[in-house]
Structure formats: structure tokens, C-alpha cells
Amino acid sequence: MIACNGTARAVLISVVALLIASPPSIAQEKRQASAQTSKRTAAETKAHRLVLQVNSNDPATMNLALNNATNVAQHYKEIGEPVEIEIVTFGPGLHMLRDDTSPVKARIKELTLSTPAISFKACGNTQENMKKAENKEISLISDVSVVKSGVVRVMELQERGWTYVRP
Known part of the structure; x- marks a missing residue:
């Protein structure tokens, strides 16, 4: 020392x-x-991911979901950040994606062509139940994907960190 x-x-x-x-x-x-x-x-390059749930046969709700999806897609496009958006329908909300009953069919067709960040998922369980109830095939709008269960799809996306919104 x-x-x-x-x-x-x-x-x-x-x-x-x-x-x-x-x-x-x-x-x-x-x-x-x-x-x-x-x-x-x-963090900035990580894709933003949004799942929108539609489970009612209400044109206002359907249009609100489409407005939300369009606004989110446009926002991230403008700032140059990636985004993925899924609109998942089940129960009465399946009418949104039905070829014969959708009140927003034209908007969906336009969005599938113009905005690849937005995709549409239909509940297979609901489609099958409607087929039995109406005794006919339930056709969906082109470019719509069928998932086994809409509720399960929403749940699994949330478990993977997707942001959930119900318009």
C-alpha cells in the first residue's frame, strides 16, 4: 500500500x-x-400487424372495418413502414364476404386489387352452418381465404402479437 x-x-x-x-x-x-x-x-422495419374482426351483418360496421383497414394501410405506406392487415369474419359477419349478400362487395374487390397489405378471411365453420341452414353452397368473393374458425384465427393472431380492433 x-x-x-x-x-x-x-x-x-x-x-x-x-x-x-x-x-x-x-x-x-x-x-x-x-x-x-x-x-x-x-423496430422501425418490423411489420405492423392489425386484425379487424367483423361478426355482425351490419353494413355500417363492414364499411367502418374497410375504412379502418384503408386508413391504416395508407398511413404506413406514406411513412414507408410495412403493414399487414387481416379482416376476419365469422357468424353474421360472414355476409361481408359472401358473393351473393355482401353490401360491400365492390369495395372489397377494389381493395384486393389496390391494397395488397389487406387480406380477408372467412370462417369455415360459419360457411358450413350457413350452407346447412340455407341448403345451398355459400360462395365467397374472389380473393377471400377460408380459415377453419374465425374466432380461432383472431385468437392466434393476437397470441402472435397482432393488434386487435373490433369496429
Whole structure:
């Protein structure tokens, strides 16, 4: 151990305190800034994902879901960030995607052509139940995909971190 007088000890304590309290070096600042930029870049490029649920045979609700999807897609397109949007229908909401009863059929056809970020899913269970009840095949609008269960689809997307909205 080095013996030092009171003045030397005070100087030593001051130097140590300065080293502890001094700002990081330029190299440290660059490393920290680079790490923060990398984190931001990864977060910014991660796709935003939205699932919209439609389970009522109400044209206003259907149009609201389409408006929400269109607005979200447009927002992320304008700022250059990726987005995925699924509109999932089940129960009476399946009428939204039925070829014979959809009050929003023209809008859906236009969206499937103009906005690839938006996709449509129909509940297979509901389609089968409507087939039995109406004693006829239930045709869907082109470019609509069928999932076994609409509720399960919504649930699984939420479990994967998708944002859920019910218009």
C-alpha cells in the first residue's frame, strides 16, 4: 500500500471522482449511438400487424372495418413502414364476404386489387352452418381465404402479437 499525506489523498480522491463522473469518451458515445440506431432500425422495419374482426351483418360496421383497414394501410405506406392487415369474419359477419349478400362487395374487390397489405378471411365453420341452414353452397368473393374458425384465427393472431380492433 502506498502511503500518502492528506493533500495527496485528496487529489487522488478528486481524480477518481472525476473519472467516475466524467462523460463517456467519444468512442463510447459512438458505440452507444450505433447500438441505439440498430435497435431503432430493427423496430422501425418490423411489420405492423392489425386484425379487424367483423361478426355482425351490419353494413355500417363492414364499411367502418374497410375504412379502418384503408386508413391504416395508407398511413404506413406514406411513412414507408410495412403493414399487414387481416379482416376476419365469422357468424353474421360472414355476409361481408359472401358473393351473393355482401353490401360491400365492390369495395372489397377494389381493395384486393389496390391494397395488397389487406387480406380477408372467412370462417369455415360459419360457411358450413350457413350452407346447412340455407341448403345451398355459400360462395365467397374472389380473393377471400377460408380459415377453419374465425374466432380461432383472431385468437392466434393476437397470441402472435397482432393488434386487435373490433369496429
